[in-house]
Amino acid sequence: MRRWMVRALAASTLLLGVTPGSLAKAADTDAATAEQTEAKRSVSQSTYERLTQAKKHMEQGQYGEAARLLQELLPQVKDNDYETALTQQSLAYVYLDQKRYREAIRAMEAALARPGLPREVTHALRYNLAQVYIQTEEYRNGLAVLTQWLSDEKNPSADVYFLAAVAHHHLKQDEAAIRHIQKAIAKTPKPREDWHLFLLSLYFEHKRYQEAVPILTQLVTQYPSKPSYWRYLTDVYLNLKREPEALATLKCAYHTGALEVADRVRLAQLYLHQNLPYSAARLLEREMARGHISRTASHLELLGNSWAMARDHKRAIGSLQQAAGLVRHGNLYLTVAQLQMNLEHWEEASKSLDQALDKGGLKAPEEAQFLLGVACYHHDDKQRAVTALTQARKSSRYRTQAQRWLEQIQRESSVQETDLRF
Secondary structure, three states: OOOOOOOOOOHHHOOOOOOOOHHHOOOOOOOHHHHHHHHHOOOOHHHHHHHHHHHHHHHOOOHHHHHHHHHHHHHHHOOOHHHHHHHHHHHHHHHHHOOOHHHHHHHHHHHHHOOOOOHHHHHHHHHHHHHHHHHOOOHHHHHHHHHHHHHOOOOOOHHHHHHHHHHHHHOOOHHHHHHHHHHHHHOOOOOOHHHHHHHHHHHHHOOOHHHHHHHHHHHHHHOOOOHHHHHHHHHHHHHOOOHHHHHHHHHHHHHHOOOOHHHHHHHHHHHHHOOOHHHHHHHHHHHHHOOOOOOOHHHHHHHHHHHHHOOOHHHHHHHHHHHHOOOOOOHHHHHHHHHHHHOOOHHHHHHHHHHHHHHOOOOOHHHHHHHHHHHHHHOOOHHHHHHHHHHHOOOOOOHHHHHHHHHHHHHHOOOOHHHHOO
16 A cells, blocks of 8 residues: 655645734733733744744755754743744654654644644644544554544545545554445545545455445446456456356457457456357457467467367367477367367377377377377277377276277278287
8 A cells, every 4th residue: 555645734824824923912801811821822023933934944954054053942932822833833844855754743742732733723733644544554543533623523535534434444444445445436526536446445454245246346437447446346247156247347348349358358358258159259250360469379278179169160270289289288179180180080089199299298189099099090090099009098088988999890801900009
């Protein structure tokens, strides 16, 4: 989670309403308690001049000089709570401008510890203190100050709730974080994109996928050109076992032009999962022709399998042969041979099986030997059929089947068993 920078108050607000003795002039009709409060908020001429001078240095970017003046002023005003609070407040904002956050925290705490600052000034200062605490990763202190600030705020802004959500998240209080970020989003006509992403991350972390759906639906509507949101929505639907909606989501993204290569391939895979192999094959073929999907072995294999599932074996064979030439093992040649045998292209099948065995790395070499024996039998190469079936008979998986074929060949053949080398 990135740090949230402090929004420091403008230097011009530091001395707002402060003039020499201005707060000491209570009306004659004021109550005695009000007169005492105003008297406590009076600023001497010398203090006012030093504060004004420090303010000018800040405006000119002379923060070091401003800090020096204010630090020299502190011992002189130590017996006046209001002047001390003003000086510490001013010093805090100097430190904030210098990004000296630890010192700014101490100055703000010191200002708040002294009575006398107007309520609105104290309120603003407390919010700034909460922000600095959270920025400096003192989340527990920041949340405590922010909670106090919220108790005195009638209409908190969305930013405040977001700040609280960040603090709660870092304290591993995610339920509270979710409640606060939800409030932040609800209070904003057009919530920030990163707020939605923050809430989504919390939902994902706690597998609250159903609640993520409306947020992602809104994001793909607002930002249709961003592939990641379409991908997240697809993932959510898949986690919810709602595959038709996942497929519909990727189809919509495809038609908006928002899908990356991996997502286009994924769309084809979803078509297959939904028993729509023809749509998968047409999509892959079209995107390969456009150059959007590369003709890698895995992509060509997916295309071939799609055509095979669509029962277009001729197209499947063409794609799988291309894929087979790009890999180091012979397994794809074995698949090609099976399709050729379905078409009763026995001689072509035997050639593919030879390629599979020559290339090696087969998951089931005994299967290749058995199929080779069957293919050779059907195109009248009985001697090769016997050799292959004899090899296949050595495996427990094909022993019985291979033996039956060998017996069939023996019955049909007038050649002696020794000549056939059983």
